Amino acid sequence: MTAQTTDRRRRLHRAWLVAAVAFVAILGAAGFRATPAVLITPLEQEFGWTRGTISLAVSVNLVLYGLTAPFAAALMDRFGMRRVVSFALLLVAVGSGLTVFMGASWQLVLCWGVLVGLGTGSMALVFVATVTDRWFVRHRGIVTGLLTAAGATGQLVFLPVLAWLAEGPGWRAASLTVSGAALVVVPLVWWLLRDHPEDVGTTALGAEPGRVSRIRPPAENAAVRALTVLRSAAGTRPFWFLAGGFAICGASTNGLVGTHFIPAAHDHGMPQATAAWLLALIGIFDIAGTVLSGWLSDRIDPKILLVVYYVLRGLSLMVLPSLFTADAEPSMLIFIIFYGLDWVATVPPTVALCRRVYGADGAVVFGWVFGSHQVGAAIAAVAAGLTRDHLGGYDLAWYGAGVLCLLAAGMSLAIRHAGQRERV
Template structure:
């Protein structure tokens, strides 16, 4: 997913594309990354986890291969639809489903699962950037195809009852008689609850100030200011590494302190770092940008465990399903900001204003999460 910013920069350099050339595909990708999750979870419960995981990885592999075709239309369709669907089926909601299945206190395990996902998104970027510089823009996509094929082999060989006991968990959730209509029946129940809307609004602003920025806008923004793509990728590597203690720590804290207060502090500190960024992005990579990467990394995805924990407390066994729909709002926010960033850069020649808009959204979210409608009190009993 984080390849979008790197690919945009490479396509501008090598093929003369503009920031708008990939904006539509990136926006569709981010929206589907969220919108796919409720249906993916339903499918895992109906058809089994392994089948949906394999299908998602195959779609992802095909999408990455199709993206190597030198065509703006093909790239936007493949990146937007195929890669969006493939990644969306294995998003944070996937982790929420497992955490709810195995653990009574979901904060810490959710933090670890989220940290692993974000680490995969960021840690590989410097390697992809080096490949792109040496072999061209197609190299990172081919590298992802290779990793996907390896993952498929591992899944086919190891994801079975004998080696992982995963079938027992799948059987517990198996709903062979369910239909896709049930997905919307659950949504109808959620939208009647004010707490759902408050969490969704705040999480939408979360997506706007994380995925919508760092995945698609940071690398081209840094490159416009004279920072090499490789250096920008190393900064994102720092963000990814610091996500590990930040997200795990937030998960541990969400099991022990008020989640609303925790979320508010995270949003305030994230917003402050984003307001600082435009003043230091014009400088060569030094301690200021490294400090930004450290601070932003700690609070980048730290909102996810508290939000999942809130969903599990408020909606009980329907918590993962509720979170999957709330994650749609997260990705809608991300997609809108990715689109906005591309338009701002195209019109003004800089992403300068985008960082102030994102910082302001963080401060608004910090207030929203303190709303009385964002209470941790359950609306229905939680199954033991």
Template sequence: MQSSAQSPSKLYYGWIVVLVAFVTLLVSAGIRSMPSIFMVPFETEFGWERSGISGVISVGIFLYGLVGPFSAALLAKFGIRRMMVISLIILAGSLAVTPLMTQLWQYQLLWGVVSGLATGMMANVLGVTVASRWFVQRRGLVVGVLTASAATGQLLFLPLLARITVHEGWRYAVYTAVAVVLALAVVVAIFMRNHPYDVGAAAYGTEEVVKPDPFRGSIFLTPLLTLRDAMKNKTFWLLAGTFFFCGFSTNGLIGTHLIAACGDHGIEEVTAAGLLAFMGIFDLFGTTMSGWFTDRFDSRKLLFWYYGLRGLSLIFLPYALNATPTMLIVFSVFYGLDWIATVPPTVKLAAQEFGKERAGMVFGWVVVFHQIGASTAAYGAGLVRQITGTYSTTFVTAGFICLIAALMALRIAKKAAVVRAQA
């Protein structure tokens, strides 16, 4: 342990790390959302059913979440930079092979399994790990910014990729993604650092340069033992339950099916993707502000408002789809502000209840429930649409589910919401 020799006027390197992580999460999430653009083209070219394509997306979403707790252990053992570069190279490889596929099982392997696992390494757990290592002060804000990047990337690149798909074909959209991922891998290899100690700095908000403790547990066993202990805690189940509903109502439902739902109402694919991008812009603002709020207000009450307003937005969506374009824009603004603003307060509650050292793995398991919810919606909404010919029932059901989640958030123990300095 030693005093930091960094000049107060010098840019803190942690902000560079945040920027690299921000861009990585942005691109990774954007690629994770590409199957929503390919749903209709694949139906046309390969003759695959909507439920079969939705099933691939469902598996990818589930594995994307399942890898989270284990990615926390891998990041701790092998380092952030190494695991990010490896994940990006694997992702680029799966993308490069995609244009050669001809069967649904190949799509399942490349996008359901490989892409799901690779992007899962670059998900919310990465953002939480970066924030926990590099920041003591402004940690909530950093979590909010990095969370916003993941959600925004899922939406922001869709108009460009949709335009390429419509005018050049879906294969060219994939080639574009491969080029971006390979370029990003080089950036990560050059600029990413694992810990403030690597650059002789202290965590932001402290003065002492501390060497990180080596990871001593098992990569596979430690996350499972953490889950076993967390399952004995009521707060864990409330966080996991609300996050199940969060995933059901965001990337599993809207992120996967809104473009197709707009198509059912005669709205062009590029226009529908533009709506998602519009949501992404407002999500960037909303989730960043959520991080700022989380540093200052009761996280339980924040979650109550976030889930409640999201539920009302989803109940309003079927009306908006049948009304004027202005109503869809109104939905996009209010829903976008709340797209994934739930993450910063959820991370804070997990850290307060389970401690800073275990917060990453516990939150990783909470994210697993998020992705189970998302996976359920991704497949279930496609199946319901295939049977009934409409998404309206699913949208309204998701809205009422969010209202239940809002009430569940208030049941979290008060002590987890008021203890601030210990987190």
């Protein structure tokens, strides 16, 4: 073995640098998207808007966050990850910054719902699938887990700070902080993110020497490709089981807990900052849970993992209504730890199943599956807000989400393996 060969092996593979930049971008996107959770109470107090009205803006954000994903995946195939992610960060900066001038609820829907939803949706989990497909052959599962965990870390970094800003300097300071943070990340993405290993004269990590991962950009435009893949996948049963289960995943996480945990805790006398810290604490444990899930997805049948995750999540949500108090009691902390480990642990096995069943179209298919995740989240966000407006509490929403999670476990169990894509 020559010294040159030894030095090459010791050098850090460029795929890890790409993964690190993707981690930062995804971290920011998660923090930006989660910001409305700390704005509900301040906006309600300043403008007199109901939680149902504010939740409508959150729902538009969630829907676009999801439905943008498959088109973003196709755009990344056509124009490259670097251009798409950079433009997405600029959209977030504009949308968040403009909220400081709003005076009507439709402007909240436009800024946080449409602009921030489109921007963060372009950096959603399809970005994870695209990075891992192009840059990794070895360690795909664990890298998927690490990048997915960036979403939890975004909550951890942003929510407590934004909650403090919303209660102190005011919600406008929180919005401007998000806008500035998005702008700071743009140069980093443009400088360090690369679309393919061949762009820097290397191959994907774990690929055979000389293997070329770059594919010619599709001839059709991104929208046509995304819709073509959807039409093909929608004719198979696994797609509907994956999409249905992931819709429930979104409803029970981003839509319900991510949006309404803070105001629900505040209803029981808990300070908003304390509730934000608890939600951020979910993010800490989610990092461990998601990385472990990625590692397990390389070793265990992914659909079995999904069944376990959904059952445990459903049972924990059914217990939650009895845990709310004015203080963070030990029982609530136990829930936070348990629920945090399961928060987005569903993502690595879902990505793995899309890749196994749909091959080269797996990232775009996952984009549509993720779209269903966000539609479910949007429905849950509005439904929970209306439940609170009409019944004075969230209990029905928690119990309903728990039952749906058990249904998602059944759908996951029904997913057939690769090579068994029976038509609907």
